[in-house]
Amino acid sequence: MNPVLQNVIHFVITFVFSMLFLMGSASILVYLERKVQAYVQERYGPYHYGPQGILQAVIDPAKLLLKEDVRATQTDNIIFRMAPVIFFAPVITAFVVLPFSPYMTAGALATGIIYYVALSSIDVIGVFMAGWGSNNKYALIGGLRAGAQMISYELPLVLALVGAIMLTSVLAPGCQGANPDLSTCGVGSISFTQIVAAQMRPEAPWLWFVLLQPLGLLIYYICGLAETNRTPFDLPEAESELVAGYLTEYSGLRWAMFFLGEYGNMTIVSAVATAVFLGGWSLPGTAIGFWVGLLGSFWGQVVFNIIAVGAFITKMYVLLLVFLWIRATLPRLRADQLMRFAWLFLIPLTLFNILLTGVLLLLPLDLTPRLAISAVANWLLMFIVIFSFRRLSGLSSIGKIPGWARRTGKVVDATTAGTPPAKGAPELAGGPVRR
Amino acid sequence: MANDVSAPLTTEFAGLRSEEMILNLGPQHPSTHGVLRLVLVLDGETVIQCTPIIGYLHRGMEKIFENRPYMAGPRYIDNADYLSPMLNETCYAGAVEQLMDIEPPRRAQYLRLIVGELERIASHLVAVGTYGLDLGASTPVLWCFRDREQILDMFEAVSGHRFTHNYMRVGGVLYDLPKGWIQTCEKFLDNFEKVSLPELHELLTGNEIFEARTQGVGYIDPQQALAYALTGPVARASGVNFDLRVNRPYGAYREIAVRTQIRQDGDCFGRYRVRMDEMAESVRLCRVALANLPGGSITTRSPIALRPPRGETYYAVESARGEESIYMISDGSEYPYRAKLRGPSFVNLQILPELLRGSKIGDVIAILGSIDIVLGDVDR
Secondary structure (H helix, E strand, C coil): CCHHHHHHHHHHHHHHHHHHHHHHHHHHHHHHHHHHHHHHCCCCCCCCCCHHHCCHHHHHHHHHHHCCCCCCCCCCHHHHHHHHHHHHHHHHHHHHHCCCCCCCCCCCCCCHHHHHHHHHCCHHHHHHHHHHHCCCHHHHHHHHHHHHHHHHHHHHHHHHHHHHHHHHHHHCHHHCCCCCCCCCCCCCCCCHHHHHHHHCECCECCCCHHHHCHHHHHHHHHHHHHHCCCCCCCHHHCHHHHCCHHHCCCCHHHHHHHHHHHHHHHHHHHHHHHHHHCCCCCCCCCCHHHHHHHHCHHHHHHHHHHHHHHHHHHHHHHHHHHHHHHHHHCCCCCHHHHHHHHHHHHHHHHHHHHHHHHHHHCCCCCHHHHHHHHHHHHHHHHHHHHHCHHHHHCCCCCCCCCHHHCCCCCCEEHHHCCCCCCCCCCCCCCCCCEC | CHHHCCCCCEEEECCEEEECEEEEECCCCCCCCCCCEEEEEEECCEEEEEEEECCCCCCCHHHHHHCCCHHHHHHHHCCCCCCCHHHHHHHHHHHHHHHHCCCCCHHHHHHHHHHHHHHHHHHHHHHHHHHHHHCCCCHHHHHHHHHHHHHHHHHHHHHCCCCCCCCEECCEECCCCCCCHHHHHHHHHHHHHHHHHHHHHHHHHCCHHHHHHHCCCCCCCHHHHHHCCCCCHHHHCCCEECCHHHHCCCHHHHCCCCCCCCCCCCCHHHHHHHHHHHHHHHHHHHHHHHHCCCCCCCECCCCCCCCCCCEEEEEEEEECCEEEEEEEEECCCCCEEEEEEECHHHHHHCCHHHHHCCCEHHHHHHHHHHHCCCHHHHHC
C-alpha cells in the first residue's frame, strides 16, 4: 500500500478513535459516577432508561445539548463565552498523545509528557475566565481557588512523573544489550511510547513502574485529583460553600463543555498514570510476536492491537473507579489546608523522592540490584508516608487549639447558673405555676 | 438589619490596596440549613464580619397558638423544630398539663420518652449526616437518612404521620403502640447500635480530613457558652454540664436516669462527638423504657374543650438542640392568652457572628453546620 495513504488512514483511525473515546468515556463516566455512588450509598442510581439505566449515559449529555442557553445580562460576554472553549480544547488536544496501543497512538510525540503537562495547565485559564466573566461572587471565589489550586498541584504532579522518567534512563530499549545507544541512554525519555516500551522489556515484561515507583503513582494520583477538581480537592466548585463555584452562571451547552471536559480530564489523568506507572498496554502474556505468528501479519496485528487497547482501557478504568470511590468517601479540605498540603508536604516529598531515586540509580552496581534497592527504598518511603500521614502531612494539627488557648478545661455546672426549681413546685417539672 | 453591615473597609497590605467583598450567603444556598441569610464581609477567604438575617420562615406560630384551642396546639408546634416534632409536642402538652395540674399516666410518660428519644436519634442523624454533606462528604447523609427512614416508619405506625405526628395530647398520648411495634423498635435499636452507628464512626470520626476540618474550628469556651445561654449538644460539647433530663427531670426521666454526654473540646468535632454519643445514649434509654414499660391507660380523662385555670407557667424539655420551652399564660378561656416559645436554635444561633470572625469561608459552613440550627425553630 502507498505509505502516504497508509499514514492518512492511520491518522484518521487513531484520531477518530481518540475523539470518540473521549466523548464516550466522559458520558460513560457520568453514568458510572452515579452508579458507583449509588452503590456506596445503598441506593439504586439511574434505573429507568435501558437495562440498569445504562442509557442514562446517552440521555444526560443529550439533555445538556438540548437545554436553553441562558446567560445573565451582567456577564462579561466575550470572556464568558470563550471560557468553556478554552477549558475544553486542551482536553481534546491532550488526547492525541495517549498510547492506547502501539498502533493506536494518534501522535507519538517525542515530548509526550511535556506536551500533556503543558496542555493540562491551560485548563486553569478557562476556569479562571469562567470565574471572572460570570460576574458572580461565588464564581469569582471559585475561579480564584481553582487558579491557586491548579497551579500549586501542577508542580508535584510533574515532579512525581520525574521518578518514572529517571527509570527510563536505565531501562529504555536503547540502554540494553552489549552496546547501548549512548545518544539516548542515561537521558531518559519523555515519550509515552518509550516509557511503555521500557516497562515491557522482553526479559521482564511485568516490571511496571508502579513496582519501582509506588510513591510516584500515589503522589501523581493525589495531584491528579486536585488537577481535576475532584473530592477531596473540589474546592473550586464546593457546592456546600460556593453553590457551584465557577460554574454557577453556566447552563446548557456551555456547562456541558465544562462538565464533559472535567470527566475528560479525569480520563487523561488516569490514562497517563496507566501509561507511566501501570505498563500501558502491556499485560503479562501479550506479545505481538505470538499473535503475528498465529494469525499472520495483518490479522495478528489487528488482534494484538485490540487486546492492547482493551488492556489499556481496563487499567485506566480501574484507576477511574478509584476516583469515583474517593468521591463517595471523603470530605473536602479547606482552602488554606489545600495549599499547605501541596507546598509543605507534596512538593518536598516529591523532591526527596527524586533525590533518593537518582542517588540509588547511580550506585556502582549491576542493573538488577540497583533497581531492587531503589524499589525497596521507594516502597519503604511510601509506607512511612502512609502510616505517619497524620503527623507528616500536618493536616490534623492545622486547626488544633494550643493548650494555652483553652482558658478553662473544667466542666462547668450550669445548674447553679439557672434558676433552681422553687420549693413546693408541682410534681411535674419546669417552673411553678403562678395563679 | 441589613443596614448594620458597614461600608466596605479598605486594607493596605505591602502598599497594595485591597477592598473587602460583601457576600450574601443565602437565603437560597445549599448549606444554610433552610432560609438563613448570612451577610459576610470577606477579605479574600477570611470572614471579617458576619450578620445573620433571620425571619424568612416566620409563620407567626405564637399568634397561631393564641387563636387555636389548647387541643390544636401540638399540631402547630410540630412545625417549629420540624426535625424533632415529638419533642416539641411533649413541650406543649406538658405546659398545658402543668397549667391544669394534671399528670399523665405512667404508660403515657414512658411512651413519650420512647418516641422522644427515637426522635432525638432521628434529629441527630440529620445533623450528623448534613454536617458530612457540608464538609463535602456525600455518603454519610444517605446512610443517616436510611436509618432515619426506619424511625419515621415506626412513627407512622404509632401516630399515623411520618413527620408532623400530632401524637401528644394534653394528659397523655393519642394512640397506644400497635401490635409488633416493640419488636420492630428493638430490632431497629440493635441494628442501629451494632451496625449503623459504628459505620458512621468509621466513615467520619477517624478521618484525617474530617478531623482537620473540625478540630479546633469554632471553639466555644464554657464561660462563653453560659454567657450566650447555649444549651443542648453545643453547650455540652464545651464542657457545660447541663441537661434538662438530668437537672430538671420531667415525665419518665424522673424514673430513668440519663447519663449526660459531655466533652471538653468545645470545637466542631466535640459537638459532632456529643451528638454521636447522645445517639448511643438514646438507644440505651429506649431499651430501658421498653423493658420497664408499664401497663394501664395512655391518657387521663379530660374534657374536649380544655379550660385551664388562670395562671402562667414555664415548661421546658430537652429537645435535640437544647432547651425547648414554652411560657404559657392562661386567662381561663379555651385559648391560651399567650404562648411564648423558646427555640433552642434561635438562642444557639446568637453566637455565630462571634465564632465566624476571622475564619475561612469553608469554616463558615462547618461552624454553622455544627451548631445545627433548624430555621423553623429560629423563625417560628
